[in-house]
Amino acid sequence: MLTPGLNEEYSVYLDNAATSFPKPEQVYEAVLRTMRDVGASPGRGGYHRSLEAGRILFQAREAAADFFSISDSSRIIFTQNATEALNLALQGTLVAGDHVVTTSMEHNSLLRPLYALRNKGVELSIVPVASDGVVDVEDIRRVVRVNTRMIAVSHVSNVCGAIQPIRQLAELCREIGVLFLVDAAQSAGYLPIDVEHGAIDLLAVPGHKGLLGPAGTGLLYAASHVPLRPVIQGGTGSHSTAEEQPQVMPEGFEAGTHNLPGIAGLHAGIEFIRARGLSAVYQHEFNLLNQAEQALRDISGVTVYGPSNNSERCAVLSFTASGVDSALLAAELDHGFDIAVRAGLHCAPLAHRMLGTLPGGTVRLSPGWSTTSEEIAFFSDAVVQCISKIRKSA
Template structure:
């Protein structure tokens, strides 16, 4: 299916790894209703609109707890995006002398906070290597863990390669070595089955605007009940206002300032849609599309696909490079000549490019979503074939 956007421009949207689009119509409707009826400050007053706003926030928390199998919904703290959530977790738990294990497929939202703390706190970090497909050997993870390891952090799925890391096993290894386990679910929340308890997850950062089908400016951090983070932001919470310190009660401790109530109203509806369809069905839908896409792209001479081989597990991401054409040129021509939206460059994950030796070229990333159709995937392959044969 193709969509008309502002100005009557026809677009095939294949950039869902950045932000899913279009949103389910009910998401837009819920946000409009919230703006009209409950756009007051939750937890800051007892008037009708403030109470309605509080109910909006509560409902979103409960739906997310249901999706991720979180026992206490108050262990979910809302943030503006995954980046803020990862910064909250990393900067809130690490102290001078701590050791961290991460991987070579981490996003800059993990790497940059870690490198900052290396410089300012003197923490040490080891990045576990991956193979050319973005896949991890658990033995390498275990070898990297030390007595001083405070945190093991990894992305659930690479935003460049689509490879899926074995987070349940990684969480088990972390706990066996006395470390906490933090998961970056930017590419997996709403698409892969996530069970906080079963997967040994202590903290998990997630976006609202990708697989959960909500608007931008929404996301969150699951913080296990046994984990006490130093808040990243201090300020008003509407609770314990007479105290000079940030309150200890959750989720207020981690949610200073006015929340995005309107956005969370939309996110609630997005999460309900995911629960209705199930992540299992959504993953199967996206996987089938990626396999069809890979088949079409593999027929193009001098084009190399990145990530897991055809038939192997992956999220809805297919990245590639071409021997002759620059990645940015291909993406530009797809947009301007064919109305197809993809992304080219380094995708905020330079370590992954070093791991697969594309640090000089970057890559074109195509990412499917819930709304993507087989016809759109076929049109993409046709367009790239024409570009690369011109």
């Protein structure tokens, strides 16, 4: 039986929305094997180590393509995280005079590149969402203009876990002939994403969250009809006499040395999820979030944000306790119980304006593949104790 209290044997990590931890053993092994036994850079030499590195890179690309139902793996560009993928998707397609529509639920990794583009003449509409965090497709339709070039949304909110209606948004994009960019930072590895049937033109994915790869991994999928421009210039191992960056997929968009150990680890993470089954991963997450939500709602003065129905939520749960500072509660959980949760704005300030949780933000928990029901029970008990301690000392 687990007892709350500082216990060196027992540390609970509930911040998988930031980055997943722990990784499956296979991921650590793939990273180590690639660093120690292969060592070379792909596409940079004709010797056998470099060829083996090229094979590892290709196989990881194929696995990622298969995972998201992408028929041509060369449309996948490896990046170092979702932020880089989003920057490439936005800066590599939009020009002054274009109009983009997004929502008030977005992460700064989507908003800040858009603000920077706005300073260069790109027009931006940010559509407010309902109090459950879900955007109304008709609200998006209402702001579309003749020069609208793209609709860009996150699949799942990293603040309250609300799942956006990406199927209907994709249909709208097809109907009006604009690009559809999906930020899958909180959905990849949890929800099924069928890129081609789902009519997604650009998909930004972190490798280090739900896909269980190492930090420093991510990818961007760009459909063949997307006229993507590289935003980083440099060596590609091919077309070496060209002065201009070759716009060849994928290497023209992956200038410089790859994070091959990371990419090998990402491949192992994808295989791990595939072997477990995406629906089993989702169900596990759903059960834990359900358990946490019920326990939190039983605590007096606690408010849980986002969809009231947990089937409309994925990956994360945010809450506040009346009279309790979120940062202090997270610190108490860490210091008193060795429980890692995140407090604050979670890099999504507009979402908090909508939820009414400015300036302190919320406490966010995000369980992962290895989180257990006992850990959620331990967390819930710890929250009760921390809230009571903070309220008493106020």
